[in-house]
Amino acid sequence: MNRLVDLPKRALDLFRSEEEDSNRSANPSFMEVLDARLSRRSILRGGVGTAATALLGGLGMTACGGSDDDDDDGSEAPAPLTTLAFTAVAKSVADVVSVPTGYTASIIYALGDPILAGATAFKNDGTDADFDNRAGDHHDGMEYFGLSAAGQRDDESSTRGLLVMNHEATSQGNGELASAFVHANGGTNTLPRPAAEVDREVPLHGVSVVEVTKASGQWAYVQGSNFNRRVTPLTPVELSGPARGNALMKTKYSTAGTQARGTLNNCGTGITPWGTYLTGEENWAGYFTRGAADDAARGDRSVVSLQRYGRSQGAASRHGWETGGAADQYARWNISKSGASTDGSDDYRNELNTFGYIVEIDPYDKTKAIKKRTALGRFAHESASFSKLAAGKPLAVYMGDDSRGEYIYKFVSTANWDAADAQATDRVATGDKYLDAGKLYVAKFAADGTGQWIELNIANAAIAGYANYAFADQADVLVNARLAADAVGATKMDRPEWCAVHPTTGEIYYTLTNNSNRKVEPSSGSQMAVDAANPRSYKDSYAGGAEGSAGNINGHIIRIAETGGEAAATGFTWDVYLFGAQSDADATKINLSSLTADQDFSSPDGLWFSKNTGLCWIQTDDGAYTDVTNCMMLAGVPGQVGDGTEVTLSYTKADASTLAITTRVGKKPAADTLKRFLVGPKDCELTGCAETPDGKTLFVNIQHPGESITSANVANPSSYTSHWPGNAGYGAGGATARPRSATLAITKNDGGRVGS
Template sequence: MSYFDQDDLPSNLSDNEHFQQIVDRTVSRRGFLKSGVGLGAAAFLAAPLAANAGKHAHQHMDHGRGHGPKKGPRIGFTPIGTSSADTIVVPEGYQAQVFARWGDPLFIDSPAWRPDGTNTGADQARQIGDNHDGMHFFPLRGKSDKEGLLVMNHEYTNYEYLFGAEFMTPWTADKVLKAQNAHGISVLHVRQHKGKWDIVRNSKYNRRITGNTPMQISGPAAGHSLMRTKADPSGKRVLGTLNNCANGFTPWGTYLTCEENFNGYFGTTSGADTRDEIMRRYGISARGTGYRWEEFDERFDYAKEPNESNRFGWVVEIDPYDPRSTPVKRTALGRIKHENCAYAFTRDRRVVVYMGDDQANDYIYKFVSDGRFVPGKDAQNRRLLDNGKLYVAKFSDGAASGDFMGTGEWLLLDKRANATLAADGRFADQAEVLIKTRLAADAVGATKMDRPEWITVHPDTNEVYCTLTNNSSRSVTDDANPRTQNRFGQIIRWREAGNDAAAMRFEWDLFVVAGNPIAYPDRSDLRSGSAAITADNTFNSPDGIGFDADGRLWIQTDGSYSNSGVYAGQGNNQMLCADPVSGEIKRFLVGPSGCEITGLTFTPDGKTMFINVQHPGEASGHPNSPTPPAGQSMDQFIAANPLAFSQWPEASGGRPRSATVIVTKKDGGVIGT
């Protein structure tokens, strides 16, 4: 969580109902949570499946080995304890390789990494980007388990490490360029040889996509007047992609990168607040920004380029196999602060994309394509994301079957077919509905959520899981969450009616409510969360999430690592493994000091796991963080003393560096067994 991250500060001022109010009514009526969330998990997944239930197995992390569980997956490792150490911890019998660090060379002629932080903006464009996030492994040579393209996002930068001792003074155009080039995506040709993975640096596939890479705008909003700028009067071309958080991928072999906190890059040097309704709803800064790009790049000054921010906040499709291809922003999927996206198929083979808007009190969406997926017709399939219908979720406490807690419906965001939007003068056409997606969702009465982050679809049952990471801005007390603020988060899941992703209705429940029995040992009031959460198995702020081929649910955290107060004993951010049937959860990995654990992908055989360690060394609040001298901020102190808090992955790097970690079993087996 960057100091530029304002996800906890809601910009949703609508009167729409919050999800917690719905949970409250459900609990009051059924007393559901008093026996502990998760106890109904087996019943949730045991219901009869539709005939197409097993047809989606290729969509999960490792492209599917096609033999998902019937009684629940085996979790065979011995769980590890919490840790506040500056290292990676994995279970006995596993090993971890540090790989693809920020600044490592991507090409044969890439400039060398400079440990003092003095690489230039041009250097950074030829090096691996910063703050690794979502990623996916695309096999080469068929379904190779030892060679492929590892495509990863670079979400943002930590200036105290990016620029070295000079930090923010003086502020220069090259520093802006370096920050822009540290964002985006890296496409890495990777290969395993004798158990070790390396980057093939002379590969034609290697590629950096940055905040300055030319891109195409497609779909209903392309060419609209709100998408036009002085540099692009057509409204169909844009430079760059920013704040690339999590990701998705498609059944036709492309990568989807999601633009999240794009608002943090737009401000003005004018000294006046001239934002319009759209800018305010998306959280554009009234004046200057922490990134300070507007001082040297006029397209980030909203007073000079009022439409430039409308060109960010989209899902961007990239062909990793063609380094000459132009990335495409798919506007039919809506403009929000996208966390990730997860696809499914309808019964008639249309493509569905589920998405969360990662801000306190914002919404969950799904897109349903008009056209049908045709295997082998990749050029045709790529048009599927340009034409379709966008929906937003409305949850309710309506009577549900079995151990489901409630019901819900999908509200259509369509200017022509939705009477509310048709009558709303703020939306002249469907393009404006998509450019102003948040405002449209407000208008139709969508349900406010506690920061919807990653979404994933079970490979066999098709249930959809979503992490609601936390919402410290909310103050509601109830049986489900008697804490004055939702500091710990939860994971919800839903099943579409008829087990068809095209359905307009669904049933939902809570898979797990995170918590801390160490800080709150009295379980009688459920302050410690679900039954699966114990003193030996505690976490907060679930964020990254994904299934492997056998149906194990992997959970990654991005929360507090203060180890004090309500977070006492929880240690650094971590990754856990859950059985969706039994509700069992075990801790699998803990990261180094000040990091977030994020990104998740596997080789097709499930024997190699790739995860990302983002922003190691963010010192604020950590029990081992240094104390700056009087008159000096933590960032200033760290900029001058970059190894004072964290030295991960190695002190010789001169400063902490985001990196990928490759996890394998020492016996060569499948991860998690």
């Protein structure tokens, strides 16, 4: 979920280099436009609201004074919200966090905060080290796990819990190698990189487990908690599922192909019904390098796989960590074939195959193994969202592959759900039961509003006989899920980011962030034609600059209803919940959801449903509307698939003929069913969302404020685009502080549920 921050920011290619565009298959975005059919039900209600901006206050950010409210009577949660009572927050380019009047947003956990008793406070001047004992960088997806007063799992606790969050990446400036803000002088941006710098940067990635408590109305993290820990790219993990022990997984580190080191570029998350944390490995490929002559050295089908996953020979790594020295922790980042073995057990030619999975962690128990669940496939994973539970029926896990032209997936467990497993004491073993055996599917959308899930199985003739890659076995299909999806003709989508399952209807929502390669008439293999599920291609300009080339600039949110509401269904219907757009854009071609100034947004990324209020929370990672507003978070009252209308878009082709694309748009939101709730500081992304069980605290992450600085300017605070959260009074540095990713705790001043 990284974004490119090049100037001008409204350039249409909004993606960092590691967000590769490697899908060269001939699969259609959609086959053709067919006659339409839709039945419609009710979705969103409303009128028009006015904007209200909350300013900073105290150590956090607040619209007005707060009140203490620790009540948690354990009663049954109230009914889902059907309207939004808060006043919409105005768009803003200020270096502050804005929330509605009547809410308080407090900073509770930021990059570098120590998580061990006795550890030193973070100086935030580039001299701090030991990041394996501190909060990592780029706070991302996040889940809340309740704790009882006795320190046991308690799913109803709203005053004590564990926040488990991803640390996706680091702020390295505009295309530099070094993680600028953690080095006093911005770091070394030439090769080789000093070992000391590499050792500082690697543990900035991974996962945090940190205890948080609420006392006298205030949330804080507990520095000395026995639950606190960091999982980094060096933490031992187990490979689990069908690819465990497969020839593709053998490395010098694990010659048996059963273990690996760490997790990397973690983005979205999931929480299992049995109380563990799932983290998705997203843009991991860019951290590795390959030699310029590696194709010939390999001379086998692995070359096809590497190219499909964005690592062509000669590819440079993002940070140059492989140049830190000859020791094994540096050598692993070079995936060239250098050994003499036939199976890769004497080098790291297969190291890339050990990344790209959903990873399971038990936040309550440090002694339990961390497992990469290979049955769920290997790609640029975002979040993992579970289907509604039904006793005696399989579970489904929904996932997206975040790159242009990639696919939407689901995994269906072989095991049927047993409600007793919700309180299992060996939670990782329960994960073995449900996540190590099942079927992996990829989505193919039809233009008539239906779709099908196609199983990725070696028995499928399209996979077994695929001309571009010879699959050896089912483990190979899972490790190379992208190639298998190519083989069966899956639908190319506009960067499938987070997914979330509606807690009542069970319908599945996916953010499709944007796609600069979505075209009316594709002119290269990397470009995709417009289709019913990805129907828009239009031009935009940034701050009065020249228009760029056409594409899906603002993104949209698609939703799916399984046939019969069954998790294991192989058919579905679909429509588009919301199309991102600025409010004054053409309503017939761009602003298809008729968004107003209190609702307009661009590049939806994070997506999450509250189980307490039923609200859909939408977070943006944008570079196309940032001349008008910083990234934001919105609250929406969701409806159901089929509650809107059909819209036909007409495009004029180069030969003057007309191309008509019919799509399905959900019921247009009203002022009290979709509102902007939060706007972040400069240059940030809004990402990660979790809540306490009572719905009265929302935890939200602010990622990479001020990331567009170059390393050469790191010693000059006046060149930073953001000084948050130091300018809000949190941590060292004050008004000229180096910016830090951080976690917010948001509460309503009257003690009510967030969003009410």
